[in-house]
Amino acid sequence: MPITPDILLVLAVLFLVVLFFVFEWVRVDMVGIMVMVCLPLLGLVTPQQAISGLSSNAVVSIIAVIILGAGLDKTGVMNKLAMLILKFAGKDEKKITSIVAATVAVISGFMQNIGAAALFMPAARRISTQTGVPASHILLPMGFCAIIGGTLTLVGSSPLILLNDLLTVRGVSYEHFGMFSMTPIGILLVISALIYFIVFGKWILPHCKVGEKRGLLSPLLAKTYHEVGEIYEMSIPEHGFHEQCLSELQIRSDYACSVLASYNPTTHKRNVAPRPEDTLCPGDTIAVIGEAIFINRLAADFGWKISPEVTVFADDLAPSNSGMMEGIVSPRSQLVGMTVQEAKLRKKYGVVPLAVFVGHEMIISDLSELTINEGTALLLHGKWSAFHQLKDQNDFVFTEPLQGESVREDKAFWALGCLAVTMFMILVLDIQLSISLLFGAMAMILGRVLSLDEAYRSVDWMTVFLLAGLIPLGLAFENTGAAKMIADMLMNAVGVPSPTVLLVCIGLLTSFFTLFTSNVGATVLLVPLSMNLALSCGADPRVAAMTVALAASNTFILPTHQVNALIMRPAGLKAVDYLRAGTGMTILFMIILVGGMRLFF
Structure with a gap:
């Protein structure tokens, strides 16, 4: 040729x-x-x-x-x-x-x-x-x-x-x-x-x-809140400890640590951002954030065992699901004038206050009676979905973009159903691939798994x-x-x-x-x-x-x-x-x- x-x-x-x-x-x-x-x-x-x-x-x-x-x-x-x-x-x-x-x-x-x-x-x-x-x-x-x-x-x-x-x-x-x-x-x-x-x-x-793994804090916030510490997982023994609520244990005031989550192996109840009135029981596993010296002292005083790594809460506390954000109290916030305890951030929003920065002073150990004023900076830990809900309340202005997004777990079965129907169309009905996949994508949008704008952006x-x-x-x-x-x-x-x-x-x-x-x-x-x-x-x-x-x-x-x-x-x-x-x-x-x-x- x-x-x-x-x-x-x-x-x-x-x-x-x-x-x-x-x-x-x-x-x-x-x-x-x-x-x-x-x-x-x-x-x-x-x-x-x-x-x-x-x-x-x-x-x-x-x-x-x-x-x-x-x-x-x-x-x-x-x-x-x-x-x-x-x-x-x-x-x-x-x-x-x-x-x-x-x-x-x-x-x-x-x-x-x-x-x-x-x-x-x-x-x-x-x-x-x-x-x-x-x-x-x-x-x-x-x-x-x-x-x-x-x-x-x-x-x-x-x-x-x-x-x-x-x-x-x-x-x-x-x-x-x-x-x-x-x-x-x-x-x-x-x-x-x-x-x-x-x-x-x-x-x-x-x-x-x-790698792409994010630290607990961004480099900017780490300079301010370097004393917050790391997340540790601890197990409470079956014996030697009786059921107590968090407020009675005074973990924050005595050890400058905060409990982020708890898990009871008997009831299989998983509690993220537990409230002060929530109880810890023998056999529970908890996630605590604090500096190593205070974590070791806490474990020694109560006889709790520190796990080598976070396993029970690996999903809940994974960087893709949760993290820490600094929120500045806005002038229109309904929290102005309240104490941290009265704000009930754990109960209302599912976030844990870890530290407060006022002027040039950072406070970690005793936050409950601290009064929230306009411009007060709070370091909070919670699930990204909780932060998205909190953002909509206009109580805080966050100093950094939110790292996660709200998850629509209630739509999981619908999403899996869309995938299953799509696969059935491809493998059994022998419908053209593009048409089958477009049907699945359309069903995702009509089922409100994604909005149309979110679909375009993806x-x-x-x-x-x-x-x-x-x-x-x-x-x-x-x-x-x-x-x-x-x-x-x-x-x-x-x-x-x-x-x-x-x-x-x-x-x-x-x-x-x-x-x-x-x-x-x-x-x-x-x-x-x-x-x-x-x-x-x-x-x-x-x-x-x-x-x-x-x-x-x-x-x-x-x-x-x-x-x-x-x-x-x-x-x-x-x-x-x-x-x-x-x-x-x-x-x-x-x-x-x-x-x-x-x-x-």
């Missing part, structure tokens, strides 16, 4: 896109917009094709699934999932990464990988916040395993879904593959990816000096425009004949290869195409070519076709795959990060794929 001016143009555009990705001259979404505009101006695609990416099944699916994930996060479902993962993995980075990545990989085997990644992303980000593990160290392995998970079943990815429809060559239809025909190879690929990140993660993941438009711009680039490759020319050149170059060399060539060619074109387009183009070449070499054409469908998931070295684009901003990744981690993953994928095809087929 002759090289035409259009082919040279589209190759030049591709070269420039890669340069923009690598050197980051402009943001990646701007690269997508530039491609969308330049291709029709160069006559490589029609204007309709240039903007077709904005309405493509992939882009619409991404928008819808992000809204679904935001709804699940808004109701606290993803936080529960995050805590479940932390229960098994603790704070070990390798365990966290492996559990999250493996779980997403398995889910990707039965639903589109972009959906699995998007649904798990809020939980992964919460885990990052609560453990201090950098988000990139969780999201990048998760993203790669989401892509690889599509190789586990016949419905795991679009190329595999299409595969059986393409098994006809030279007028002969070949036997169709079963649901789990490729599962052994898929399992090997997932396991190899997990091992790859466990062994080489230290070198291939982005270097981060610190969408990462950088991802949307990046993918919308790359889709017409794939169309330009097909329109100009560049894709077919490259495929023909490679096939002519290899001549009559051995079966192993044939599979390597097919895998490399497919991997190259899926970096810049849609995996569906690459599959439709390369399956007939590879099957014809296999027949010419005396090899099994079904094996060649399967190799194409599986290799279409070998796309890691650029943020062009939907999943890679999705995690790019939340993980704080750059194009070079994909190149560093993806190069080894691409090579490993090829080795496992070719070896697995030779072993099982």
Whole structure:
């Protein structure tokens, strides 16, 4: 096939896109917009094709699934999932990464990988916040395993879904593959990816000096309230202590500490921000904040045991659920003139007053009789949902933006129901992915899990425009004949290869195409070519076709795959990060794929 001016143009555009990705001259979404505009101006695609990416099944699916994930996060479902993962993995980075990545990989085997990644992303980000593990160290392995998970079943990815429809060559239809025909190879690929990140993660993941874990106080407030201390978990023994209310124990006045929460293992009652009249019983576990010297004295005097870390209240007191804020009493506050005890901040708002700053003096130990005046600064601890309610009362002006958001736990079952119906539509009714996901997103909004404005804000438009711009680039490759020319050149170059060399060539060619074109387009183009070449070499054409469908998931070295684009901003990744981690993953994928095809087929 002759090289035409259009082919040279589209190759030049591709070269420039890669340069923009690598050197980051402009943001990646701007690269997508530039491609969308330049291709029709160069006559490589029609204007309709240039903007077709904005309405493509992939882009619409991404928008819808992000809204679904935001709804699940808004109701606290993803936080529960995050805590479940932390229960098994603790704070070990390798365990966290492996559990999250493996779980997403398995889910990707039965639903589109972009959906699995998007649904798990809020939980992964919460885990990052609560453990201090950098988000990139969780999201990048998760993203790669989401892509690889599509190789586990016949419905795991679009190329595999299409595969059986393409098994006809030279007028002969070949036997169709079963649901789990490729599962052994898929399992090997997932396991190899997990091992790859466990062994080489230290070198291939982005270097981060610190994680995203927030301290109890921001650096600004820590200078003022440095004497507040840390949160400790303490257990009250079954014997040697009789039931008493908090006011009788005088923990604040005697030890400059505050009780933030209590838990009774018998009644399973969990009390966050307990009131002075609430009681502590033998066997209870409590969370207390204070300086270490006073915490140790408190434990010694009462015979309580200090736990090495917060476990019982890990969810309640996690930075994603609660924290500390400084509130300045406003001139219109109904609290002006009241004492701290009369204000009943624990009972009315569910927040615990920890310290008061008046003039240049900070008071911690005895707050109950302190009079609240206009301009008094109070350091408060509570759940973010409580702070949002308190903000609406106009009693306080907070000195920093609230770190959390109100959680609509009462909508959790509705959100899970929306997800379940969406999955039923996709897997059982076989309704198109984008329509099914849009239905779920619509149900979230109509069910008041999210407001329409919140749904719009949840969408990462950088991802949307990046993918919308790359889709017409794939169309330009097909329109100009560049894709077919490259495929023909490679096939002519290899001549009559051995079966192993044939599979390597097919895998490399497919991997190259899926970096810049849609995996569906690459599959439709390369399956007939590879099957014809296999027949010419005396090899099994079904094996060649399967190799194409599986290799279409070998796309890691650029943020062009939907999943890679999705995690790019939340993980704080750059194009070079994909190149560093993806190069080894691409090579490993090829080795496992070719070896697995030779072993099982």
